[in-house]
Amino acid sequence: MPRLTSCLACLFLLTGPLAASLPHATVFKGEDRFRALLQRAASSEWEKLPIGARTAAFGKSLLGTPYLSHTLEIHDTIEAPSVNFLGLDCWTLFETALAMARLLDLPEKERTPQALLRLIELDRYRGGTCDGGYLSRLHYLEDWAWDNHSRGLVRDITPSLGGVRYANTCREMTVLWKSYRYLRANPGLVPLMAREERRIEKLPTWIIYKKHVAAIESKLQDGDIIGIISKDGPRLSTSHVGLAVRDAAGGVRFLHANSKKGVRKVILDDSPSAYLAQKTGSAGILVARPLK
Numbered sequence: 001m002p003r004l005t006s007c008l009a010c011l012f013l014l015t016g017p018l019a020a021s022l023p024h025a026t027v028f029k030g031e032d033r034f035r036a037l038l039q040r041a042a043s044s045e046w047e048k049l050p051i052g053a054r055t056a057a058f059g060k061s062l063l064g065t066p067y068l069s070h071t072l073e074i075h076d077t078i079e080a081p082s083v084n085f086l087g088l089d090c091w092t093l094f095e096t097a098l099a100m101a102r103l104l105d106l107p108e109k110e111r112t113p114q115a116l117l118r119l120i121e122l123d124r125y126r127g128g129t130c131d132g133g134y135l136s137r138l139h140y141l142e143d144w145a146w147d148n149h150s151r152g153l154v155r156d157i158t159p160s161l162g163g164v165r166y167a168n169t170c171r172e173m174t175v176l177w178k179s180y181r182y183l184r185a186n187p188g189l190v191p192l193m194a195r196e197e198r199r200i201e202k203l204p205t206w207i208i209y210k211k212h213v214a215a216i217e218s219k220l221q222d223g224d225i226i227g228i229i230s231k232d233g234p235r236l237s238t239s240h241v242g243l244a245v246r247d248a249a250g251g252v253r254f255l256h257a258n259s260k261k262g263v264r265k266v267i268l269d270d271s272p273s274a275y276l277a278q279k280t281g282s283a284g285i286l287v288a289r290p291l292k
Helices: 004-013 031-043 051-061 090-103 113-124 141-150 181-185 187-201 210-219 272-277
Strands: 154-156 206-209 225-232 235-246 252-258 265-268 282-290
Touching (some): 031 051, 031 090, 031 113, 051 235, 090 113, 113 141, 141 154, 141 187, 141 235, 141 282, 181 187, 206 210, 210 272, 210 282, 225 272, 235 282, 272 282
Antiparallel strands (some): 154 282, 225 235, 225 282, 252 265
16 A cells, blocks of 8 residues: 555645634644654654554554543634644544554654644545535544545445445434534534435445444454444434554454543543443444555
């Protein structure tokens, strides 16, 4: 697989300023930790690792980071790529680890906060571009997997692991719109978000049902992105996400940002199958593998 610098990063990083402009202190928090992580990666030569192993290494380096909800809701009217190393939710954990892994494909002097924001934009927004509007963001994991798979950044390996098609439902953003800062400040966007949800529900989606997850865990690799699919009435939808991490014994663990009271931090949990067994509302998983 060609390194990111040779196939898209240079082009992407030289395309000019980000579409939406907010103060650096708003879009980038925890710069000291960012620098420390880069130093750790350089001293351990993580850049020599495959992209998945690099993603897992950065994920493990973020263990203990406090859980912080709604970390993407940073402004009332401007949507912009952002990073927060001081607090993570399940989504920002996996995308930050993946973006840091991709950053190592750049020459050391180009591994800057601005470059990391570019790589977050590449991953988080439809087609890799933030146009300053809320609807350019990939709000649902089903949409994220389809978009990033289509652009060759990840591969949805759920079907190859024996996954089957399922009918997904997307309604959280419109049902709970008052929980989202941008929608609360711009209620006129709610009907447009509903239209996006109907579009996403038509995307092809696959699930490995929980009773089959233990049987495929040996095929999971470091850095695989694991989406937790839960029951939503008669249909299913993604409700959580984390990373697969191989342990010293060769087993696979689920690394995620846990929002449970009394925990509320990034943790290395049991195996994905054991995690699912504890969640009565869970139905199974989808798996996306980083390619570059």
